[in-house]
Amino acid sequence: AKADGRKRERFFTGEMEAQMQLRHALEADLRAAVENEEFHLHYQPLYDLAERRICGFEALIRWNHPVRGRVPPMDFIPLAEEVGLIVDIGRWVLRRACRDAAQWPENIKVAVNVSAIQFSGSDLTQDVSEALAAAGLSPSRLELEITESVLMENLNEVLPILHALKDRGIHVSMDDFGTGYSSLSYLSSFPFDKIKIDKSFVNDIVDNKEAYAIMRAIILLGDALGMRVTVEGVETAAQLALLECEECDEIQGYHISPPRPVRDVPHLLCLPPKS
Numbered sequence: 001a002k003a004d005g006r007k008r009e010r011f012f013t014g015e016m017e018a019q020m021q022l023r024h025a026l027e028a029d030l031r032a033a034v035e036n037e038e039f040h041l042h043y044q045p046l047y048d049l050a051e052r053r054i055c056g057f058e059a060l061i062r063w064n065h066p067v068r069g070r071v072p073p074m075d076f077i078p079l080a081e082e083v084g085l086i087v088d089i090g091r092w093v094l095r096r097a098c099r100d101a102a103q104w105p106e107n108i109k110v111a112v113n114v115s116a117i118q119f120s121g122s123d124l125t126q127d128v129s130e131a132l133a134a135a136g137l138s139p140s141r142l143e144l145e146i147t148e149s150v151l152m153e154n155l156n157e158v159l160p161i162l163h164a165l166k167d168r169g170i171h172v173s174m175d176d177f178g179t180g181y182s183s184l185s186y187l188s189s190f191p192f193d194k195i196k197i198d199k200s201f202v203n204d205i206v207d208n209k210e211a212y213a214i215m216r217a218i219i220l221l222g223d224a225l226g227m228r229v230t231v232e233g234v235e236t237a238a239q240l241a242l243l244e245c246e247e248c249d250e251i252q253g254y255h256i257s258p259p260r261p262v263r264d265v266p267h268l269l270c271l272p273p274k275s
């Protein structure tokens with residue numbers, strides 16, 4: 001049994017070492033990627049249900065690794081956060097997204113994801129101001145999406161920054177709403193302009209009465225608190241039909257369009273209304 005234990009230990013150590021090496025390689029590549037500008041942005045439409053038109057786009061980062069090919073954000077954003085690279089990456093995303101949006105019609109907004117680290121590891125308000133100024137974009141056309149985990153890190157540090165951004169006319173959305181364990185308490189801590197209901201809530205609304213009831217209740221809650229409500233991850237016409245109510249303002253998902261390269265934005269803006 002003792003020999004067995006040692007064997008197991010060696011096995012795990014080997015596996016862990018391999019993982020560590022992979023991480024180190026990825027981290028080195030990530031640093032190079034920042035310098036070599038291997039990132040680009042894709043844009044996914046936000047669709048206004050009342051106006052039956054696209055009212056904005058969410059910027060989503062893409063990394064085209066020279067050897068590995070496309071690396072999904074979920075495979076490198078957490079690492080970039082851990083090693084602090086997210087500050088440079090986030091700054092780049094802000095600048096690029098504002099510059100792109102400045103080319104779009106005035107009634108089209110751009111939404112940018114902001115990581116917790118950007119609140120503590122950098123001067124976010126200044127980065128945002130610089131990105132807007134460099135692009136000549138009005139602050140009212142920028143939305144920042146933050147997740148509950150951002151708030152959780154430390155409310156005291158984050159709240160003044162959120163208020164400063166809001167004072168400048170920038171809109172703030174709570175992303176992935178419903179996935180954290182204390183979503184509800186955050187709603188009263190800060191006046192969000194919008195909540196984005198996580199895509200996990202939409203999956204079963206067509207086949208499952210309870211899932212639909214929960215979705216309805218969250219939509220009504222957001223509406224009652226005076227926030228715009230977006231439902232993420234809408235993939236079918238049947239889901240869209242169920243969400244067409246006065247209180248649901250926007251949807252986002254493959255049913256409207258998957259994220260697309262920036263050059264496709266003009267084409268997406270010409271698509272006929274969806275149902």
Ligand code: C2E
Nearest residue numbers: 060061073074077093113114115233234235252253254259
């Ligand atoms: P998110 O902010 O919740 O973004 C929405 C994700 O859902 C995107 O994944 C999008 O491609 C995917 N999605 C959109 N519609 C549908 C649908 O109908 N069905 C399904 N199953 N998925 C859909 P993506 O692009 O892989 O991004 C994953 C996450 O990575 C984002 O989740 C966000 O948390 C993070 N991320 C992406 N870009 C950035 C960035 O520039 N900065 C930061 N800090 N995080 C980013």
Ligand code: CA
Nearest residue numbers: 058113145175
């Ligand atoms: Ca988002």
Ligand code: CA
Nearest residue numbers: 175176196232
């Ligand atoms: Ca989300």
Ligand code: CA
Nearest residue numbers: 223227228247
């Ligand atoms: Ca509303």
